[in-house]
Amino acid sequence: MNNEQVRFERLVAGGDALGHLADGRVVFVPGALPGELVDVQITQAKKDFARGTVASIIEPSEHRVAPPCEHVARGCGGCSWQHLDVAQHMEAKVAIVREALRRNGKIETLEVVAGGFVPPTASRTTLRMAVTPDGRLGFRRGGSHDVIDTPTCLVAHPLLNEFIGDVRVTGATEATLRCGVATGEVGIWLHDEDGEDVHGATVTGLPSHVVVGRKEMLHEVVQGVSLQVSMASFFQASQVAAELLVSAVNDAAGDAALSGEYGPIIDAYGGVGLFTATLVDTDIPVVLVESNPSACSDARSNLHDHDVSIEQIAVEQWRVQDAGLVIADPARNGLGAMGVNAIVATEAKRIVLVSCDAVAGARDVRLLLDAGYACEGVTVLDLFPNTPHVEVVSSFSRSQTAK
Ligand SMILES: C[S@@+](CC[C@H](N)C(=O)[O-])C[C@H]1O[C@@H](n2cnc3c(N)ncnc32)[C@H](O)[C@@H]1O
Known part of the structure; x- marks a missing residue:
């Protein structure tokens, strides 16, 4: 062409x-x-x-700028914004969120502010990597399925970087690597592109302290709380990201809602219980709704001393109950109409929405506005340095005219 x-x-x-x-x-x-x-x-x-x-x-x-990571020149597509001065990343992410709200949410008037950011190097504690045909770990070439081996990774935590280049995998196309900053624990889980175990997959080149398999449990400390995180459970990309996100959700929810003043709290898409464990006192009633069995099992352990009901079900199928506060932190495709319907049906006085996709998030904000909620603030966090990925925390209050 x-x-x-x-x-x-x-x-x-x-x-x-x-x-x-x-x-x-x-x-x-x-x-x-x-x-x-x-x-x-x-x-x-x-x-x-x-x-x-x-x-x-x-x-x-x-x-x-010249990309700070040597593997970009070799084609690694893991961090696609390394050519942009890191000092510009937050402004660019805020502009993307604003434009998504305008274009996809048909919302012109909301103020969008910049929140916290993760250091641009050496912070990621969870990495999903691909496997080259000769068994090395790496990332896909931008816009391609090809895998470029990366013996080191600019954004990976040193606990992961110390062995990435030594690993050889057979039988699996992808691997999730995770470490706990607070504990020094490290794990690897081999799987396919759908996140399913591959029978007979093997890995060599690991230091002796690295545990292997989807059921292995690591621990991380966030806001002083120790959390069990199994290899197959979702966890924020880094310990710093988890700290920043918890603070942002705290600010967005407000003390009254988090203290149960308006009614029970729904921790929707609750994962291993990060928000409940760090933000909610143990005597406040919480319902955690989460579809992944591994995350639910971790949440049961992490929240054993809380007044919590853990419901292992998709939010869209969950039997709705009244609430004072909903914290909703869906996966990349967002809440969608069915997720919004479930959340709105709780008649919660406050909703905090955490969106990791600007376009899906803008659509969800629109749906919540249409359901009669007023948006009180939109904060953009940069939890994925060197990439265009955004994390958006929006807060809503229920108006008199809500459906
Ligand atoms: C972005 S993560 C957030 C987890 C948790 N809030 C945290 O910060 O660690 C989204 C979570 O939603 C879960 N999930 C995905 N689709 C779901 C659904 N339809 N209903 C309930 N949970 C879902 C995933 O397993 C994952 O744990």
Whole structure:
């Protein structure tokens, strides 16, 4: 396909730069930056939009930097914003969230503020890595299924980095690596791309203290609380991220709601019980709704001294009960209409929504507004440094006219 010179306008959800072709169609290009004039090779041309790659940069942005990680030049697509000065990341993420609210949520008026951020290197305590054909660990090439081996990883915690390059895997296509900063515990779990165990998969090259398998349990300390986290359970990407997110949810919920003043608390998509364990006193009634059996098992252990009912079920199928506060922290696809319906049916006075996708989050904000909730604040956290991923914490209060 042909090449065309494009002046880029902004970064969009997913991390690509957006510009316009001479015929008016938008074009999305990874690796370009706002303000830059780029010679773009068009790789996909549709009626309304096109995609392309950077053939050469004619006028670079003042915010373009040499990627700090050596593996980017070899094609590693794990951190797709390493060409953007890290000092610009938060502003870019806030702009992406604002644009998603405007475009996908049809909301112009909400104030979006910047919250906390994770240091750009050496912080990740959970990494999902892919396996090369010769058994090494790495990440996929941007926009491709190919795996680039990465014997080290800029964002990984040192407890993981010390052995990534020595690992050899047979029989599995992916591995989850996790460590506990507070305890020094380290684990690895081999699986396929759907997160399913692979019978007969093996791993060599691990230090003797690294435990292997989906059922292995590590421990992490957040806000002074020790949490059991099995290898197959979801946990925030880093210990610092967990600390920042808990603080943001605390601020968004408010003391009255967290102290049970408005009624019971629903910890929806509650995982291993991070929010309840760190934010809610043990005598306040909580219902934790979580579909993953491993996470529920960890939550039972982590919350054994709490007044909690742990319901292992999808939120959309959960038998709704009245609540004073709902904290909802869904996976990337967000709440959707069914998740919103369940949460709204609790008639909670306050809702805190944690969204890890700007577009799905904007849709969910719209649905909550339409259901009669008022949005009181939107805070963007940067929990995934060097990537375009956002974490958004929004707070809502129920209005008199709520459905
Ligand atoms: C982003 S994680 C948040 C977990 C927890 N709040 C935390 O911060 O550690 C989302 C959680 O929702 C769970 N989950 C995914 N889909 C679900 C659903 N439809 N209903 C209930 N839980 C779900 C996942 O297993 C995961 O534990």
